[in-house]
Amino acid sequence: LTILGIETSCDETAAAVVAREVDGRGTILGEVVLSQLDEHSAYGGVVPEIAARAHVEALDTLIGQALARAGKTLDDVDAIAATSGPGLIGGLIVGLMTGKAIARAKGKPLYAVNHLEGHALTARLTDGLPFPYLMLLVSGGHTQLVLVRGVGDYERWGTTIDDALGEAFDKTAKLLGLPYPGGPAVEKAAETGNPDRFSFPRPLVGEKRLDFSFSGLKTAVRQAAQSIEPVTDQDIADICASFQKAVARTLKDRIGRGLERFRQEFPTAADPALVVAGGVAANKVLRSTLQELCDRNRFRFVAPPLSLCTDNAAMIAWAGLERMAVGLSPDDLTVAPRSRWPLDEDAAAKLGSGK
Ligand code: ATP
Ligand code: MG
Ligand code: FE
Numbered sequence: 001l002t003i004l005g006i007e008t009s010c011d012e013t014a015a016a017v018v019a020r021e022v023d024g025r026g027t028i029l030g031e032v033v034l035s036q037l038d039e040h041s042a043y044g045g046v047v048p049e050i051a052a053r054a055h056v057e058a059l060d061t062l063i064g065q066a067l068a069r070a071g072k073t074l075d076d077v078d079a080i081a082a083t084s085g086p087g088l089i090g091g092l093i094v095g096l097m098t099g100k101a102i103a104r105a106k107g108k109p110l111y112a113v114n115h116l117e118g119h120a121l122t123a124r125l126t127d128g129l130p131f132p133y134l135m136l137l138v139s140g141g142h143t144q145l146v147l148v149r150g151v152g153d154y155e156r157w158g159t160t161i162d163d164a165l166g167e168a169f170d171k172t173a174k175l176l177g178l179p180y181p182g183g184p185a186v187e188k189a190a191e192t193g194n195p196d197r198f199s200f201p202r203p204l205v206g207e208k209r210l211d212f213s214f215s216g217l218k219t220a221v222r223q224a225a226q227s228i229e230p231v232t233d234q235d236i237a238d239i240c241a242s243f244q245k246a247v248a249r250t251l252k253d254r255i256g257r258g259l260e261r262f263r264q265e266f267p268t269a270a271d272p273a274l275v276v277a278g279g280v281a282a283n284k285v286l287r288s289t290l291q292e293l294c295d296r297n298r299f300r301f302v303a304p305p306l307s308l309c310t311d312n313a314a315m316i317a318w319a320g321l322e323r324m325a326v327g328l329s330p331d332d333l334t335v336a337p338r339s340r341w342p343l344d345e346d347a348a349a350k351l352g353s354g355k
Contacts, residue, residue, distance in 0.1 A: 001019065001078050001321055001324060001325070002017060002019045002020075002077050003019075003020075003078060003111075003320050003321050003324070004017055004063065004066070004067070004074070004080050004317065005017075005018060005081045005113075005313040005317025005318070005320060006081070006082040006095045006098060006099050007095065007115070007118070007312060007313040008083060008091040008092065009083045009085070009086070009088065009091055009095070009115045010046060010051070010087050010088060010141065010311055011035065011036040011037065011040055011046045011051050011311075012033050012034065012035050012036065013033075013036070013054065013059055013062055014031070014032065014033040014034070014311065014314075015031070015032055015059070015062040015063040015065070015067075015313045016030065016314040017029040017030045017031070017066050017067060017069075017077065018317035018318050020322075020324075024124075024128065024325070026124070028125075028314045029069070029070035029072065030065075030066045030067065030069030030072070031069070031312065031313060031314045032066050032069070033307070033311070033312050034058050036050070036051060039051075040180075044180045048088045048091075049090065051090065052090025052091050052093070055090075055091045060098075063102075066313070074106050075106065077108065079103075079109045079111060079324060080099045080102050080103045080109070080110050080111070081099070081111040081113050081316050081317050081319065081320025081321075082095045082099030082100075082110065082111075082316070083095055083096070083113055083114075083118070084096045084112035084113065084335060084337045084338060084341075085114060085115065085337055085339060085340070086115060086116065086338060086339055086341040086342075087115055087141075087339065089339045092338075092339065093337050096112060096335070099112075100335075104333060110330055110333060111320035111330055112331040112335040113319045113320055113323075114341055114343060115316070115341075116142070116144075116154075116342075116343045117152075117319045118315035118316045118318070119135070119139075119277040119315060120137075120146055120154060120277070120319075120343065121148070121151070121318055121319050122275075122277060122304050122308050122309075122314075122315045123277075123304060124318070125308070125315070125318040126304040127302050129275065129302060130270075130271060131148060132147060132149045132262075132266055132269065133148050133272065133273040133274070133302075134147060134148070134258055134262055134272075134273070135275045135277060136255060136276050136277070137278045138165045138277075138278040138279075138280035139165075139166050139278030139280060140166035140167055140170065140181070140279060141164055141166070141167075142159075142160075142164055142278065143159065143160040143163075143164045143166075143212050143214070144156055144158065144160075145159075145210055146344075147262070150326075151323060151325075151326045152323065152326070154343040154344050155344055156343060156344050157210045157258055157261065158209070158211045158258065160214060162213050162214060163215045163218065164214070165280050166181075166183060166279055167214070169182045169183040169186050169283075170182035172217075175218070175221055175222050175225055176189075176225060176236050176240070178236070181279075183282065183283060184282070186240045186243065187240075187244070187282075187284065187285070189233075189237045189240040189241075190237065190240035190241040190243070191237075192234075193234075193236075193239070193240050193242070194237075194241055194242070195241040195242050195244065195245035196245075197238040197239075198238065198239060198242035199242070200220045200224075200243060200245075201216045201217060201246065202246055202249045202250045203216050203250060204253075204254065205249065205250055205253040205254075208257070210254060210257055210261070211254075212254055214247075217247070217250075221239060221243055224239055225239060245285075247285075248285055248286065251286065252289055255290065255293060256293055256297070258274075259272075259274065259293070259294070259297045262299075263297075271300060272298070272300065273299060273300035273301070274290065274293075274301055275303075275304070276290060276302070276304075278310070279310045281306065282306050282309070282310075287303060290303075
């Protein structure tokens with residue numbers, strides 16, 4: 001089976017052609033991702049209207065490029081998969097409408113894919129990971145710990161009650177006068193900083209529920225920065241290092257509890273694993289923290305290549321293929337994009353409708 005995937009939910013325009021063998025192995029035949037970073041960086045964040053226009057301008061060309069790299073034409077693919085939520089509505093409309101138009105013109109089935117399901121299933125494309133496993137999604141828009149039990153079968157164990165982790169990095173950077181996106185800038189500054197100079201809060205640490213909270217951390221960073229006059233590069237480095245340390249401690253506690261709960265619910269799971277997804281997965285402190293935590297708990301730590309952790313169309317194509325493989329029906333061409341679309345609600349709705 002071969003499928004064309006389309007992703008336009010945020011600030012990356014992407015297209016990919018992915019194949020799935022009968023034995024379940026996946027191959028990316030061709031893919032392209034166009035980041036709109038330059039168009040948004042002057043504004044210090046993603047501007048929805050600019051994003052939607054940029055998707056319109058780029059998508060056709062990118063689909064052509066992905067097909068060319070794969071050596072395929074639209075007639076060769078078995079189906080179309082397009083992100084239909086959650087995300088910025090303008091971009092979602094562009095991608096889903098394009099997917100519908102191709103599906104209609106070529107008489108191919110359309111799969112309207114949940115962007116989060118794409119992130120959740122990527123580790124099966126890259127590492128052939130068996131169900132069940134845990135996925136930590138840490139991006140600019142999401143911070144979630146999700147139990148992935150099967151295709152279309154997800155349970156959200158924890159989520160942020162305020163800022164997403166990537167957002168916390170971005171806001172911290174902004175407070176300190178570092179460039180956007182903040183994650184890489186904070187990480188770089190932290191390399192020469194003293195992580196023990198400031199003791200920042202570790203929200204929710206010790207609590208039984210598996211949620212996250214990062215807005216208090218941001219406030220503490222602001223207060224630290226305001227307490228120093230003038231702020232030197234070394235101060236900034238120390239604040240960044242201390243910020244990352246607080247994040248690492250928080251994640252260790254939260255995810256550690258998640259691993260424990262997984263053991264309790266699946267005591268016989270042969271190959272328990274934690275998968276990381278989202279742009280913050282680029283962070284080396286986060287990676288080493290999760291690696292250590294997994295080693296200690298005898299979990300496999302799976303970190304797909306960064307290009308597949310951040311937004312891309314291969315994961316959307318793959319999610320479509322996985323749904324085809326388990327016999328889920330394609331979507332009706334009347335399907336509408338949804339700016340909000342929780343992963344576990346999807347599972348419930350699908351079961352309810354018998355789809
Ligand atoms: P979503 O995919 O949830 O809609 P998004 O497109 O903003 O949101 P990604 O593109 O996956 O998410 O990730 C971008 C985020 O990752 C930004 O907040 C950025 O600061 C953060 N990030 C990138 N690199 C690093 C890093 N090295 N350390 C920490 N954070 C990072
Ligand atoms: Mg992005
Ligand atoms: Fe994403």
